[in-house]
Amino acid sequence: MPEKKNLKAKTGNEAMAEAMRQINPDVVAAYPITPATEIVQIFSQFVADGLVNTEFVAVESEHSALSACIGASAAGARAMTGTSSQGLALMYEMMYIAAGLRLPIVIAEVNRALSAPINIHGDQSDTMGARDSGFLQIYCENSQEAYDSMIQAVRICEHPDVLLPATVSTDGFIISHCMEAIEMLPDEQVKEFVGSYKPKNWLLDVDHPFTLGAIDLQDYYFEHKRQEIEAMRKATKVIKEIGKEFGQKFGRSYDMIETYKLEDAEAAIVVLGSTAGTAKVVIDEMRKQGKKIGMLKIRVFRPFPFDDIREALKNVKVVGVMDRHDGYNGYVPPVCSEVRSCLYELDKKPKIASYVYGLGGRDITVEMITDIYQELLSGKTDTNTKYIGVRE
Amino acid sequence: MANLKELSKRPELLSGGHRLCAGCGAGIIARQVMMAAADKPVVVANATGCLEVSTTIYPFSAWKTSWFHSAFENAAASCSGMEAAYKALKRTGKVDKDIRFITFGGDGGTYDIGFQSLSGAMERRHRMLYVCYNNEAYMNTGIQRSSATPLGAYASTSPVGKVKKGKEQIKKDLTKVMVAHNIPYVGQTAVGYWNDLTTKVQKALETDGPTFINVLQPCRLGWGYNPADTAVLGRLAVETCFWPIYEVVDGKYKINVKPKEKKPITEYLKLQTRFKHLLRPENAGIVAEIQKNIDENWAWLQMMEECSNKAGV
Ligand SMILES: Cc1ncc(C[n+]2csc(CCOP(=O)(O)OP(=O)(O)O)c2C)c(N)n1
Ligand code: SF4
Ligand SMILES: [Mg+2]
Numbered sequence: 001m002p003e004k005k006n007l008k009a010k011t012g013n014e015a016m017a018e019a020m021r022q023i024n025p026d027v028v029a030a031y032p033i034t035p036a037t038e039i040v041q042i043f044s045q046f047v048a049d050g051l052v053n054t055e056f057v058a059v060e061s062e063h064s065a066l067s068a069c070i071g072a073s074a075a076g077a078r079a080m081t082g083t084s085s086q087g088l089a090l091m092y093e094m095m096y097i098a099a100g101l102r103l104p105i106v107i108a109e110v111n112r113a114l115s116a117p118i119n120i121h122g123d124q125s126d127t128m129g130a131r132d133s134g135f136l137q138i139y140c141e142n143s144q145e146a147y148d149s150m151i152q153a154v155r156i157c158e159h160p161d162v163l164l165p166a167t168v169s170t171d172g173f174i175i176s177h178c179m180e181a182i183e184m185l186p187d188e189q190v191k192e193f194v195g196s197y198k199p200k201n202w203l204l205d206v207d208h209p210f211t212l213g214a215i216d217l218q219d220y221y222f223e224h225k226r227q228e229i230e231a232m233r234k235a236t237k238v239i240k241e242i243g244k245e246f247g248q249k250f251g252r253s254y255d256m257i258e259t260y261k262l263e264d265a266e267a268a269i270v271v272l273g274s275t276a277g278t279a280k281v282v283i284d285e286m287r288k289q290g291k292k293i294g295m296l297k298i299r300v301f302r303p304f305p306f307d308d309i310r311e312a313l314k315n316v317k318v319v320g321v322m323d324r325h326d327g328y329n330g331y332v333p334p335v336c337s338e339v340r341s342c343l344y345e346l347d348k349k350p351k352i353a354s355y356v357y358g359l360g361g362r363d364i365t366v367e368m369i370t371d372i373y374q375e376l377l378s379g380k381t382d383t384n385t386k387y388i389g390v391r392e
Numbered sequence: 393m394a395n396l397k398e399l400s401k402r403p404e405l406l407s408g409g410h411r412l413c414a415g416c417g418a419g420i421i422a423r424q425v426m427m428a429a430a431d432k433p434v435v436v437a438n439a440t441g442c443l444e445v446s447t448t449i450y451p452f453s454a455w456k457t458s459w460f461h462s463a464f465e466n467a468a469a470s471c472s473g474m475e476a477a478y479k480a481l482k483r484t485g486k487v488d489k490d491i492r493f494i495t496f497g498g499d500g501g502t503y504d505i506g507f508q509s510l511s512g513a514m515e516r517r518h519r520m521l522y523v524c525y526n527n528e529a530y531m532n533t534g535i536q537r538s539s540a541t542p543l544g545a546y547a548s549t550s551p552v553g554k555v556k557k558g559k560e561q562i563k564k565d566l567t568k569v570m571v572a573h574n575i576p577y578v579g580q581t582a583v584g585y586w587n588d589l590t591t592k593v594q595k596a597l598e599t600d601g602p603t604f605i606n607v608l609q610p611c612r613l614g615w616g617y618n619p620a621d622t623a624v625l626g627r628l629a630v631e632t633c634f635w636p637i638y639e640v641v642d643g644k645y646k647i648n649v650k651p652k653e654k655k656p657i658t659e660y661l662k663l664q665t666r667f668k669h670l671l672r673p674e675n676a677g678i679v680a681e682i683q684k685n686i687d688e689n690w691a692w693l694q695m696m697e698e699c700s701n702k703a704g705v
Binding site: 026027029053054055057058059060061063064067068069070071072073074075076077079093094097101203204205206209210211212213214215216217220 | 433435437438445449451452456457458462463466469472473476477478479480484486487491509515
């Protein structure tokens with residue numbers, strides 16, 4: 001790995017905005033919402049200072065933000081936006097449309113709890129509500145990952161085998177507003193890595209006019225959806241390739257999942273986002289006392305990395321899956337549900353325990369995660385979802 | 393302005409073979425708008441509605457120019473994005489042509505669910521022409537009332553029954569609302585005045601900024617009339633001053649057609665089944681109210697024309 005250079009102190013929001021500056025998209029259309037507001041503000045300052053060629057559209061709602069990105073992308077532009085929570089919820093309708101029209105738009109998304117009750121802090125219920133929208137979903141552990149993932153997402157989404165949009169998420173406040181040292185790449189290298197957007201059909205190519213967004217009835221809709229599903233499947237390979245290429249070029253490789261001390265682990269937890277960082281501290285501490293524990297971080301939730309997860313957890317005896325969102329009396333919440341069904345294929349199935357934590361930004365502490373590991377190791381888990389750190 | 397002969401030589405950007413109803417005014421509007429626009433490359437955004445579903449049934453399309461649809465309430469926002477893309481790609485040299493942008497929305501997609509997106513796009517000053525083909529109800533989903541539906545009209549969600557007599561509220565005057573956006577060009581016209589429509593479209597497209605034209609569109613299914621009478625109804629709407637034809641250029645009003653003699657509104661109502669119940673004697677009060685609204689609005693418009701054109705205003 002090359003020596004660390006160009007270290008900068010950046011919050012998650014700053015890191016994402018810097019990545020956007022270096023990507024230099026043709027169009028950014030956005031609307032303010034805590035905790036993502038800063039991304040838009042910082043970016044509009046870049047526009048005001050002439051640091052990007054971007055046409056910035058300060059729209060009147062998130063629905064219009066994504067609609068304008070969709071129009072721009074269909075027209076032939078590289079388009080991006082940023083949002084959180086209610087903003088993403090207002091985009092839901094258009095998220096399915098962006099994906100269905102196969103437009104590679106990247107959303108810098110800061111995870112925040114959904115109303116009601118209104119709350120501005122981090123949980124993952126906003127993106128979980130869009131998990132079947134056809135968007136790729138990348139969850140970041142820290143600002144560095146957010147920065148790197150934004151850059152990779154452009155390439156992934158625009159790959160001819162994929163052509164789907166993506167959300168790149170950070171946990172609200174925990175990452176978005178927390179200052180960290182990140183390694184930034186030189187502008188030129190990012191520019192070269194992302195290349196330019198060259199769509200096959202684009203509406204402003206007026207010498208080759210075409211119709212996009214026609215009504216698609218019983219005779220074609222299913223085939224088009226089938227292609228979209230296939231694109232999502234193929235995205236796994238593309239994400240891995242681009243994550244590897246990024247590593248070869250810049251020294252930080254990425255994959256669908258990240259494992260931590262899983263090789264000989266008897267108990268493991270599965271997490272998304274910043275909680276992975278806290279879990280690593282717990283694992284190091286408990287391993288000193290001889291506990292064989294590890295962790296699996298899901299970096300990409302869509303497409304879901306079922307092969308990788310099954311392979312990584314096949315020898316673990318007990319798995320605790322931590323959801324920062326609830327499925328409202330689904331059998332288990334969404335991440336647990338997916339992990340559970342992919343492990344069902346194993347002959348020797350691990351025991352699975354479900355935990356919901358951190359709703360509305362409730363802290364998840366080293367002690368809480370330690371307790372979860374202790375419960376997993378005790379052999380006394382059951383199938384009921386446990387709610388961590390809540391007054392019952 | 394190109395005359396009819398010149399217009400007729402331009403390529404037809406909306407071809408036949410679409411599946412709008414026989415006698416549908418929406419097709420007439422779209423065709424004439426596109427004819428007036430066809431001297432330059434033009435990209436179209438369309439809101440969900442009759443025009444969209446009937447002209448683009450995959451794998452077919454009646455459009456011979458780049459055409460885009462994504463949802464119902466966001467045509468102006470999608471067009472904003474396309475226009476922003478155009479500016480960006482022109483700057484970076486990927487596009488070198490002079491392209492115009494037209495958005496089509498029905499009254500539902502314009503007055504109601506798409507109102508915010510339209511207002512935002514106009515305020516942001518995107519260079520686009522927004523054409524509302526206004527058939528005064530949600531026709532595509534089966535004639536439900538919109539805020540453009542006139543007082544007393546039957547619609548499937550403002551039905552006529554034992555106690556209710558059709559729509560109970562007066563319609564929103566969206567043209568006035570668009571004037572209040574202080575955009576450089578706002579026009580109102582109707583099917584049956586091709587010369588007025590094509591002239592307005594050409595003026596609007598020459599304007600460097602956001603422009604809006606509200607076109608009254610007889611819908612034979614929702615209004616209930618003989619399909620041969622589409623243009624007749626458009627003209628009657630103007631001759632009764634139910635739907636005055638005017639434009640507001642940089643704040644100055646001009647009434648483009650002044651009927652010599654204002655026809656009574658019953659002339660217009662009696663040809664349409666949506667107003668049939670109003671001709672019953674017990675509903676004379678509603679007709680009188682409609683007439684009163686027309687008279688007041690007509691007087692108001694004439695006053696606006698006079699004052700806005702006074703020197704120094
Ligand atoms: C968000 C959303 N709500 C409702 C609909 C259903 N819908 C489709 S077209 C339409 C009515 C369109 O009315 P209008 O804009 O007046 O156009 P017209 O059909 O009269 O041409 C409705 C309600 C939809 N497609 N999307
Ligand atoms: S229902 Fe009305 S607007 Fe729709 S296609 Fe038929 S005539 Fe035209
Ligand atoms: Mg309508």
